[in-house]
Amino acid sequence: MKRQNTKEKNYGGLTLILILSIGLIILFFYLDRQNQLSTLIRTWGLSGVLLSILLMAALCMTPIPSEGLVIILFKIFGIYEGALFSWLGSIFSSLAIFYLARYFGQGFFKKLITPDRFDTVDHWIRKKGTIGLLIARLLPIPAFAVNYIAGVMPSVKLWPYVWTAALSIIPYYVGAALVYVGVAKSTWIWLAVGGVIFLAFWGISYILSKKANNSLL
Numbered sequence: 001m002k003r004q005n006t007k008e009k010n011y012g013g014l015t016l017i018l019i020l021s022i023g024l025i026i027l028f029f030y031l032d033r034q035n036q037l038s039t040l041i042r043t044w045g046l047s048g049v050l051l052s053i054l055l056m057a058a059l060c061m062t063p064i065p066s067e068g069l070v071i072i073l074f075k076i077f078g079i080y081e082g083a084l085f086s087w088l089g090s091i092f093s094s095l096a097i098f099y100l101a102r103y104f105g106q107g108f109f110k111k112l113i114t115p116d117r118f119d120t121v122d123h124w125i126r127k128k129g130t131i132g133l134l135i136a137r138l139l140p141i142p143a144f145a146v147n148y149i150a151g152v153m154p155s156v157k158l159w160p161y162v163w164t165a166a167l168s169i170i171p172y173y174v175g176a177a178l179v180y181v182g183v184a185k186s187t188w189i190w191l192a193v194g195g196v197i198f199l200a201f202w203g204i205s206y207i208l209s210k211k212a213n214n215s216l217l
Contacts, residue, residue, distance in 0.1 A: 021068040028072055038076040049085060052076070056089025061097060061144055066090075067176070074180045083173045087166070094147045094165040098158065101151025113148060117141050121149040130160040137168035171197060 032038055041048045052073055059066045066086070073082035120139065124132035133156065137146050147165065150156045175197035181187060 021065060025068045025071060029075065032075065041076050049077075052085050053089045053092065056086050057092040057096065060090050060093035063142060063144065070173070070176055071180060074177065074184075079177045079181060083177050087169060087173055090143065090169050091162065091166050093144070094162065097144060097147040098151040098161055101148050113145050117145050118149055121146055122153070125150060125153060125156065129155075130164065133160060134164040134168060137164055143169065 028037065041052075044051070056066060056069055056073070059069055070082070070086045073086055076082065077085060121136045121141065124136040124139075126132070128135065133150055136150070137143070139146070143165070147161075150161055178193050178197065182189070182192070
């Protein structure tokens with residue numbers, strides 16, 4: 001019963017965070033309807049770019065969904081630069097988690113990682129090494145959780161850790177960019193293509209998740 005109450009509190013907290021994130025996105029787009037905020041941030045030059053990357057990195061180190069900030073960066077910098085800065089931020093967050101996990105070990109993210117998620121990722125990595133790590137990154141598990149779990153495993157080296165993190169997130173950002181273009185410009189073909197990419201990504205995640213669950217039984 002206690003465990004169930006804890007899960008309900010976690011889901012309630014995540015729901016509240018999601019609602020607040022959506023509210024902030026709507027507020028930003030409302031305030032930026034004439035592109036005043038976007039223009040102002042772009043005038044900051046390199047400082048604005050670095051701030052955006054650091055914000056993305058910090059957000060990706062938490063369970064809070066980063067989609068809202070990705071959309072805002074698309075609005076401010078455009079599709080290509082917005083996707084690039086989001087991608088760089090996610091990579092920096094992976095590096096930060098790697099070293100935090102190595103230095104602080106099990107205690108740092110203990111309350112954020114469920115045993116089921118840990119066992120699933122651990123299984124793939126121990127079974128297939130670097131390819132297993134890449135597969136684990138495609139599972140329907142938050143990226144920060146996979147980063148932490150891989151980071152505490154001594155067998156996982158820095159370079160495989162980084163390139164799998166950088167590669168696995170690309171389809172997601174491509175799909176997000178296409179969906180954004182489709183909605184912003186009412187270009188339904190790009191919206192459809194982006195939707196197909198997301199469906200394919202989720203489909204692969206679902207299949208891999210089923211295989212992981214079956215192999216752990």
